[in-house]
Amino acid sequence: MNLGVKVKIFKALSDPSRLRILKMLQVRSLCVCEITEILGLATSTVSNHLSILRDVGFIAEYKEGKWVNYKINNNPTDPVLGSLNSIMHAILNDIEDIQRDKKMVYTVDRIAICR
Amino acid sequence: MNLGVKVKIFKALSDPSRLRILKMLQVRSLCVCEITEILGLATSTVSNHLSILRDVGFIAEYKEGKWVNYKINNNPTDPVLGSLNSIMHAILNDIEDIQRDKKMVYTVDRIAICR
DNA sequence: GCTACATTTCGTCAGATAACGAAATATAGT
DNA sequence: ACTATATTTCGTTATCTGACGAAATGTAGC
Numbered sequence A, B: 001m002n003l004g005v006k007v008k009i010f011k012a013l014s015d016p017s018r019l020r021i022l023k024m025l026q027v028r029s030l031c032v033c034e035i036t037e038i039l040g041l042a043t044s045t046v047s048n049h050l051s052i053l054r055d056v057g058f059i060a061e062y063k064e065g066k067w068v069n070y071k072i073n074n075n076p077t078d079p080v081l082g083s084l085n086s087i088m089h090a091i092l093n094d095i096e097d098i099q100r101d102k103k104m105v106y107t108v109d110r111i112a113i114c115r
Numbered sequence C: 001g002c003t004a005c006a007t008t009t010c011g012t013c014a015g016a017t018a019a020c021g022a023a024a025t026a027t028a029g030t
Numbered sequence D: 001a002c003t004a005t006a007t008t009t010c011g012t013t014a015t016c017t018g019a020c021g022a023a024a025t026g027t028a029g030c
Helices: A004-011 A016-023 A034-037 A043-056 A081-088 A096-107 B005-012 B014-023 B031-039 B043-056 B079-092 B097-106
Strands: A059-064 A067-072 B060-063 B067-074
Touching: A004 A081, A004 B014, A016 A034, A016 A043, A016 A059, A016 A067, A016 A096, A016 B005, A016 B060, A034 A043, A034 A067, A034 A096, A034 B005, A034 B097, A043 A059, A043 A067, A067 A096, A081 B079, B005 B043, B014 B031, B014 B060, B014 B067, B031 B043, B031 B067, B031 B097, B043 B060, B043 B067
Parallel strands: none
Antiparallel strands: A059 A067, B060 B067
16 A cells, blocks of 8 residues: 555545535435535536545445435545544534534435435 | 635645655654655755645744754644644554655754755 | 855746536436 | 436536746854
């Protein structure tokens, strides 16, 4: 395992949208359209962010009908990933943007959005 | 405190040279020319990396004659910085590049380099 | 104040990144 | 098979980043 692989893990966290996604997923699993609605970005942009987080192992996906749900990967094999995953629960909880996102996770309705 | 400030902290860790610098400084304080020698980059490039790490609070500098020494900031006020600082001690120790750098920290001699 | 040395700042350039819309793919129901 | 919906992939564009060398700044000793 070389340094480049580890750098990619840190790069995955170096974007406000991806940090917001991870903190949202700490509330519950979400489909792409729900995340898109909350972030207010293009679907393709969100899909790309999700693939970056998935490729390094922060999140995992599972299909549910026509939806693709994403969830936190709670069993990362990589120790760097594991350490970062742990602190992600403790940090950023006092940030306004994060608090607003989490509130929206409770009220967002995939049926209403994706019609 | 907004999300953008926190993102900058993660960005500071999203570069192989800056990770290497932080792990080197865990051995001991180093001056710019010693770090430059070990990384094999231009002095100006290293100086820029150091300013990025210093600006977010990972490291601090102190002058010693004509040298500028950099050291780990062990009392970060920001909680994100504190969490990341802690895990930085536990991770990357098994990476070859990091191990080689640390060995060089023991043998490098600023007088010989900066002649 | 001149000289030597250490570091920072500046200007430039190539490559990476995040954004978008459009097109392609996948799935469910008719 | 056709349609509608959800997501991904692709091509493009503007901005960010990391690299360098050259010039500027700071410090110590003569």
